Amino acid sequence: MTPAGEHTVDANRKAVDDLVTRLQSRLVDDETLTRVKNVLRSRYLRILGSNQKLAALLPSFYANHGDWRALFAIAPQYDRLTSEELQRVALQYLIPAGRTVAYRTNPPEPGGAASSQRGIQ
Secondary structure (H helix, E strand, C coil): CCCCCCCCHHHHHHHHHHHHHHHHHCCCCHHHHHHHHHHHHHHHHHHHCCHHHHHHHHHHHHHHHCCHHHHHHHHHHHHHCCHHHHHHHHHHHCCHHHCCCCCCCCCCCCCCHHHHHCCCC
16 A cells, blocks of 8 residues: 555554454445445456456466366355455454564665665765
């Protein structure tokens, strides 16, 4: 996630933490769940419409699921997604003990403090 505008990485992390807390403490409303399912379906159809993306995913599904045809079984699973299932998964898997946080920074500018410490002029 990249902070936008004047937002900080810490503000982004807090926003994600707040979202996870909401998912764990209350059910997603039907309107939001329907909207998310529609987004997932449209992304899925875009993948199937791209030969390059499809070619990249088929061997991945074969390796991970033992059958490349598993790729074509995803869309019907979206309909089975429920608010209760989302909450259950959030409570089970989105826990602090399972979290990994990593920050990526830009490399130092040439001639900056870090490069002079390494003897680079």
